[in-house]
Amino acid sequence: MTGPAAPVEDVGPRAPGLLGPRRPRRAREEGSRGAMIAFGSTVLFVAVVLVVVLTSEAWPRVQRQFFSPSAFREVFPDVLGGFWLDVQMFVVAEVVILGFALVVAMVRALRGPAFFPIRALAVTYIDLVRGVPIILLILLLGFGVPALQLKGVPNGPLFWGVTALVISYSAYTAEVYRAGIESVHESQRMSARSLGLTQVQALRYVIVPQAIRNVIPALLNGFVSLQKDVALVFVLGVREGVREAQIYNTSTFNYTGYVAAAVLFLAVSVPVARFTDWYTERDRRRRQAMSI
């Protein structure tokens, strides 16, 4: 890797001619001018939005109902406690999803008539689940399964809410993995099979490790999405962050709890989104350097 990367870094020292010393300075000046423009236009934009909102007639009422500092202090501990449950649901669900979706994707990637039944099962699962709104799935599982009163099966809304999320997200994540599996060149599969490896071994040791690397940005994207969607289980009465805010709202008619919940969700999802972008960009650069 040092080989291909080296020439890029060498460009600076290699061009110390007449234009050499001037070029970096000009680039720097253009950079700082760009930053000033960006800063100026941002300030202007925020100022306009603030003026429009704060001077509107209904603002004082909105402020009392949505941005009340006293209500915020009152509701925040409950919302935070509920949000912690959101985080726990997210972590558990994500781990199960990453594993289960990979199995589904691998089943879908198997070839040959012998595997037709399980391949068809995987396709049916993906098609059905992706065709149903996630909120419906949560309602159906969360209220439907406990109503069956099955022996030895958990009946709590928390369990079935998270299960619904896992079922739904696994279908999408399986498709992400599939895209990754298909992005690995056919010659890798042939090579693995030629060594006498079975289809499953070829997938497990050769194809999937490369496939996952190719789809990490897409998987991280799914993380951000799920991290918010766990809140949907509030419809089952699970006392997570949004539900706590709703309880506060019903008793006080104040909406500040929702804002508090939003702040907490943002505090987690924005860093993950930034990390995803950073990682994707770094990966793109590395691949470019490798292909020089």
Place this chain on the structure above:
Amino acid sequence: MTAKLEVRGVHKAFEAKPVLVDIHLAVSAHQVVCLIGSSGSGKSTLLKCVNLLVPVDQGEILLDGRDITSPEVNQNEVRQQMGIVFQAFNLFPHMTVVDNITLGPRKAHGVAREQAEARAMELLDRFGLTDKAAEYPDRLSGGQQQRVAIVRALATDPDLILLDEVTSALDPELVAEVLAVIRSLKESGMTMLIATHEMGFARDVADHVCFLDGGAILEQGPPAEIFGAPAEPRTRQFLQRIIDAGRL
């Protein structure tokens, strides 16, 4: 004597386009057979059929007298008896050289890691690659990668090695090191079926040469005959073009 490998009347078409037409061919134990012919003449497809990577439409392929195209045959088990090396190396980029080599023995043959690694190091040493064991493939030159690919194919102790234009993707100055490896395999008595564009090499190393044209074996015989006095006008034409290009 039963041949190590025998191809009997094999046909293959891709979407109605015939790629292999009535191929008959035999490779005895310790024999080296070279397939020559222009690109698209079916050499690679034939090798992939022998390795069962591409199913044949018609005909039989016998390995030690057993028809391996029969559906009852365990394909993984058959592939464990032969090695194939591809034009584009096809090393696994996410594994070190030694892991590339030991994957087959460990997972397909159930050899313990320690033993597999010892054997891998032995082979790497034989081909002057000992210091590359812990490297990833993208740190190696094309010639080194192809030599590793050959070692990988040898690591499962196959009775038969298939080589699919293994020098075609290499820079000219790296071709010799790979050909030297194949020559040393011949000396050690390895049975090989080789598709190649290196005519000088084929003339030197082959016991038997097949000239393929349009998916059919037009002419086959000892190298002296094929290169010295080809009977078919198409063979003469092909060889003349090679000579004109200064490649023979």
